[in-house]
């Protein structure tokens with residue numbers, strides 16, 4: 001195979017691997033490129049490679065996505081296979097049969113490969129909104145912020161990080177694994193989200209603070225119940241964060257007002273010490289919401305500047321979504 005062709009196949013495999021492990025929508029997979037490559041090949045090698053980068057990937061075998069997702073993926077792969085009449089690949093059909101016999105469940109795993117060779121795996125709900133909260137799934141801004149953190153580890157190394165509205169925990173887990181913070185405080189207001197968050201911390205081999213078996217070289221990890229509407233200056237002072245982060249928390253006017261309120265109280269905690277650095281990442285769904293955020297920040301006397309946009313490199317979030325991140329000065 002020519003080197004460019006080889007590189008193209010590698011990229012295709014990587015794209016399938018990252019999308020499948022993160023259980024991204026099947027529409028987002030590069031099916032057309034796969035079809036073109038299958039038409040040009042005389043054997044089933046490429047399909048076998050895809051199977052091993054997805055359903056048979058060691059990370060997937062340990063922490064599989066929902067049965068329904070794996071079944072739909074395999075059915076699609078088989079359709080592409082049958083459309084080009086390459087030699088039959090029994091492994092594909094066997095994998096499908098396994099998913100047909102497996103029990104359905106409303107939970108699944110979402111995994112993200114890290115540049116270190118490790119991964120972050122989350123157990124999440126398969127519904128975008130369940131139990132009245134948006135916090136049981138990972139949102140794209142969490143991936144955008146995690147990607148930025150991995151490119152800028154110094155912002156977190158040896159520092160105490162407080163995350164607001166952590167949701168399923170992707171950003172924090174990636175930071176704990178890649179950026180060596182001294183302490184990491186995940187927080188949220190919703191009890192189901194907090195329960196899932198604790199489970200995800202443990203699933204990723206991190207210990208929660210009270211655990212005396214915790215590894216000494218790991219950050220001190222806490223999962224805290226913190227409601228922006230009720231947290232007092234006194235409660236917030238206990239965290240003493242050097243850095244505060246939040247992803248996808250600007251989804252409605254009420255959330256924006258609450259968030260700016262808690263940021264104001266965080267600023268009030270640190271009268272005699274250096275104020276924490278704050279990074280807020282979000283998907284620009286509508287410009288009025290962003291406008292409301294910056295207006296509220298202005299009223300609260302919080303200065304902000306936009307971080308330079310970075311291109312998607314590592315995690316499979318929506319390529320066509322407009323993402324942004326603000327650096328606030330409390």
Ligand SMILES: C[S@@+](CC[C@H](N)C(=O)[O-])C[C@H]1O[C@@H](n2cnc3c(N)ncnc32)[C@H](O)[C@@H]1O
Nearest residue numbers: 134135138139142165166167189227228247248
């Ligand atoms: C859209 S989710 C984002 C979750 C995660 N950061 C991500 O990007 O995947 C918003 C999160 O903010 C939390 N949240 C909303 N209002 C809150 C409040 N007043 N206090 C604390 N957390 C809140 C929700 O429980 C939810 O987990």
